[in-house]
Amino acid sequence: MYKSSNPYRPVETEVIDVITETPAIKTFRLQPSEPFHFDAGQFIEFTVPGIGEAPFTPSSNPAEKDRIEITVMKVGRVTGFIHQLKKGDRVGLRGPFGTKYPIDTFKGKQVLIVGGGCGFAPLRSLIYEFFNRLSEFEKVVFRGGCKTPSDFLYRKEIESWKNKGDIDVRLTVDNGDDNWKENVGVVTTILDNSMNIDCPSAIAVVCGPPIMMKFSTKRLLELGFRESNLYLSMEKNMSCGIGKCGHCRVGTFYACKDGPVFSYDKLKNFHTIWE
Amino acid sequence: MKAYFISYENLSNLFSVISNAYQLFVPVKINEKRYITPYQPGTGYTIGEVRTVEPLKAFFFPGRTIVALNYEDSLPDVKKKPYCIAGVKACDLYGCDILDRVFRSEDYTDPFYKQAREETLIISSDCTMAIDTCYCTVFGRNPYPESGYDLNLSPLAKGYLCETGSEKGKNIIEKNSSFFEESDDALLIERSKQREKVKASVEELVNRNTIPDSSEFNGIIERNYNAGIWQDEAKKCVECGACNTICPTCHCFLLYDQKKEETTARFRTWDSCLLKNFARVAGGSNPRASRWMRLRNRFEKKFDYFPAVFNEYACTGCGRCISACPAKIDIRTVLKRLVEHV
Secondary structure (H helix, E strand, O other): OOOOOOOOOOEEEEEEEEEEEEOOEEEEEEEEOOOOOOOOOOEEEEEEOOOEEEEEOOOOOOOOOOOEEEEEEOOOHHHHHHHOOOOOOEEEEEEEEOOOOOHHHHOOOEEEEEEEHHHHHHHHHHHHHHHHOHHHOOEEEEEEEEOOHHHOOOHHHHHHHHHHOOOEEEEEEOOOOOOOOOEEOOHHHHOOHHHOOOHHHOEEEEEOOHHHHHHHHHHHHHOOOOHHHEEEEOOOOOOOOOOOOOOOEEOOEEOOOOOOEEEHHHHOOOOOOOO | OOEEEEEHHHHHHHHHHHHHHOEEEEEEEEOOEEEEEEOOOOOOOOOOOOOOOOOOHHHOOOOEEEEEEOOOOOOOOOOOOOEEEEEEOHHHHHHHHHHHHHHEOOOOEOHHHHHHHHHOEEEEEOOOOOOOOOOHHHHOOOOOOOOOOOEEEEEOOOEEEEEEOOHHHHHHHHHOHHHEEEOOHHHHHHHHHHHHHHHHHHHHHHHHOOOOOHHHOOOHHHHOOOOOHHHHHHOOOOOOOHHHHOOOOOOOEEEEEEEEOOEEEEEEEEOOOOOOOOOOOOOOOOOOOOHHHHHHHHHHHHHHHHHHHHOOOOOOOOOHHHHHOOOOOOHHHHHHHHHHOO
């Protein structure tokens, strides 16, 4: 629930660090001036003062109470201004908004996380959440894909997850290079027996570009995942965050308040969910 | 609900009293059209007749307003007095009811809308005539207010029959009791005759314009989702957004920020789902890239989303979008085509 009495007011926030992830992607480490807690899956509206705001799902550990990180790809007007921000700049945050991953209901189960490109950002916060309480789940598997090896976010961190061995990680790229030792192909090519998952009883969380979510969903259903166990993050034009402004409607839902995380059974009968 | 009688002269007297505490707006007729206008003592107004050109929504949800300044939680209220709007028609009260479901929903309440709604005094009135674009009866509703007002006026031969619809309305009558007289059965009979007459004239228009009844609207969007009707109707659309801005139930808005020296202001303006980039995301993907998809979306929102979520059609039958559309896209024709297309 929104705490401020004015839901359109941003909370004053300081940029405390800027990390360049790839040529087009930066991570911003932020310190809000008021308590600000989110759960994995929820999103925030990030304000560049006087310029405008844009929605992002944080990529940091939800257990971190006074810091929050967002990973931003430069794709449009507001993200262009965000990329110019430096350490010490003052910005604004609104939220958090929307639904979280219902992680408590995943207890005792096998969980598959499928990420594509920029979708790694929200999934990192979910994976931190899993690391916070790993013993509660039977197994956590991560499968991630990007266009090329240089497009990977958090590459070193993902390597460390692999080395720890707590979660089963496999990666793929559409186009490899000489140093790429792993799979080449779209992400659905590594949604296979290597996961060693009991699909009908397992949970899947998919986040990435619409086309990747569409084909991953198709593949996972073929493998026997249940529609109600398949969680998708809807990328829509979220603005107000409270289901009023109308921009992010999907069927009978607003992605900003009824989502952005939806189980597939809730969405499957709506038109244009992949567009 | 107790009814009172108030003479024409005493209504003007009441308006003068109300003007002390409220910014009073009344419908004023110019060239056969009625406009919501600030009340000026001594000048004319038209309480009855039919809806105004503008919908009521701007009083609660202004076309452009500041919703945040810097990082401050509260905003200065620039309004000196709350609004009182007189002569509001039943279709506009229904429009408020729809907007209430959006802005005063249980999960998230819009504080600006809520405050404006609570402090505004609404003096509605019966329609005493219909115009060609009226079709409120299609939805089983009547051209006279039945709820959602503080006071309602029914214009009659010698004055108005006045009914209270809220505590606020009751207080107005109690404090100004010298302007009111007890009503009698004859007045009530006069009113019900007039109401029936006006309702019959709306029904006659509905018949003449062969508009289907809303009982036939169930599932028309889904059934016609890929029908050629949308492309056909949208051919004429010039994407001006007038149908949205003039609509008493359209609530979509855009938030945008501006900076002047050290002050950052966040504005909220009416937005239009007919405009190309309404649903576009920053990455470039647009779920409604073609104009016909956006026209369909407007109907989907009103005749599919609202009944599914709130069990009501988000259309008041006011006919404003018909009058406003420069391309002459007629919601009645579209509904008829959707109902008839198998």
